[in-house]
Amino acid sequence: MNNKKLPRRILYAIASGILTGWIFHHYSADESTAVEIASYFNLGTDIFLRMIKMIIAPLVFATLVSGITSIGSSASLGRISLRAMIWFVTASIISLSLGIFLVNAFQPGVGMNLSIPPSAVTSVDTAGFNLKALVGHIFPRSIAEAMSNNEILQIVVFSIFFGFGLSHVKKENLNSISNILDELVKVMFKITDYVMLFTPFGVFCAIASVITTQGLGSLVDYGRLIGQFYIGLGILWVLIIGVGYYFLGRSVFKLGKLIREPVLLGFSTSSAESAYPKAILALEKFGASKKVTNFVLPLGYTFNLDGSMMYQAFAIVFIAQAYNIDLSFGQQFIILLTLMLTSKGVAGVARASVVVVAAALPMFHLPEAGLLLILAIDQFFDMGRTATNVLGNCVATAVIAKSEDERERVEATQPGASPDTPASLIVQPQQAT
Template structure:
């Protein structure tokens, strides 16, 4: 099933590229036809081409929106139930503290590496451009420095973020899919169940049943994933076309080269800790990666990533603890992008930042990027919030906004890789990495976790 689903998703992606390109290039023909119908009085006169493209894309986007809403429907109860069960099966609070410390240590290190890689990547491109065509810069027609993108930057005020981490109501946190708040409550609930011992056994059993039910629902929802991928890619290419990638080819291409380097670093680190099994991990998580890439949503891949890590041999008590934390603290692709994009914008406006200032900016981005999972265009919001602190015009975001969807696809897939590697490494550190199951085989019914050990 998993192998066929991956194939169907890839087919949906290719068909979406073809249809989106055809619509984008053929819109004038469509508009001419609609104008003819309008001249006969059958319909109202058609809109201008850009508006027409958005209308067409909007029809396809309905399918993608429904799919992503179904995924969001699953996330809150799945994170809560699996995290509570995972902590309850830790055995004692000492194990929980040890795993938590190792997890956060990995996340902080990975964050610094991702942000630093973005810094080095930018300077590498800058060096090449200056060597080939000195003094030309990046050659963009710049928006006015006082132009705005209209993003809500206030959401990433540090003091507000710290208080926002703690939920005032778990019901409200679940209703709004606030992952980090759900994680905080689930940790309290799991530790409390550890403390009360046998008296909490019925709740643990109920949470296990809830997790199994949510994973079965995931199996149902994933059957429309290829259609959702087809619709998402079609809508994106219909509006933007492939030409926008050529226009900003240097920026897009450089970023994807950086992602490739980051993948090599992540799997290299995994190899250092778990040996040759690190190379087989990609086979287990290929479907979640492809799903996150094609829908530009890390969230969409969460349930399948959890199942893939289970088949890879990561015990549920570890995967259910590390993976939700990763969605709030370990978005490697997003963090590399934020450093690279911020410095890129500073350069095109001719703003010279000292190395010390760049390092400070890197640390500020590291703090403000935490907890961005589930926030639309979260990376752009963080960048907009930080740029103002260093005198970089927010208008620079207008340069990269047309290709942000394509960039979001890459960073979403990379976020899945980073969290999967982190979870596997923590399991190895705990001496709990089990023998893997075949990656192509899924349980015939509810894809419940293996025995919690």
């Protein structure tokens, strides 16, 4: 498939999925029939996502270890890690604060005047979702188990240990192992190309399934809430791109053009994993250093979830408004800090943001039944927040790569610098389009 035609074919698939889903929803005899029809569409979506997931674990492992070994000195690794974590934490605070500010400004739940039910059952399992469990879950019992379950955070932890260990072996052995890893990355990218051939089919099935069961009415009924959330995402996009412009200059628009495909892929499939291989390739075309991209991007998938952060704050305050529960500024500030902690380490969990919201509601004595208000339309939220996560990670990686390259250029020009010191400029402003 021609990569330039893929975004257009994805858009065609979205439109076809909406039309097909509406037809089946409109002409289904009853709700159970629509659900049964949707199950066949779900099969196509599941197959596509399974193919995506089968390449994620080896790709994350190979790229992250390759990034660590290519960085070289522990000082460089520590510097890049520090810059990445500063960016991730700052972006999370801004995203959460923006979500809380906008939901208080828009007040989408005010006027619903819902009565708190004595009990309600949700479909989200939050058993064991606490700080102790999260910290324990970070470290894998077995790398084979972590890879089989696509536990991204556990794979990242193992890859970091493996990369540090590999960086201390003899140089001749290091080169041979590094070459094997580089070839593994190339093989995984080729497999990715094959999997991407099925992207329009997976997108079509995902959209058709949602519309078949829920119809277009869900978009109309919750149009105000969805619209306000997407306005918030739009503002967040402007902030992300604006910060990118500050560091990258006009080259940020070149980056935006290159990452259009992975962002659209994440939006249409609601899966950031599906966009990961294409994001790496887009950053490589942009000129970002492989060693930084292969290290920072996997970390971003775990710690830098800008869209998810904003959604969680937005959803919790919306539920409080719907039940006429007044949250003071202090309570909302505590919610912000709590979400900062509990949202980390849930990468790879299905509908992780919903799980975080479901776990946070009882912490603040909010009705758990409020989750039912957003579950029905969470697919539409998930599409937007996933695309935002992909955008935020790509911009963060490009900025950190450029800053690291500029530091290497300065060090290379200092007296006594080694002639082997890398000094290639990652982003050439005069080449920006």
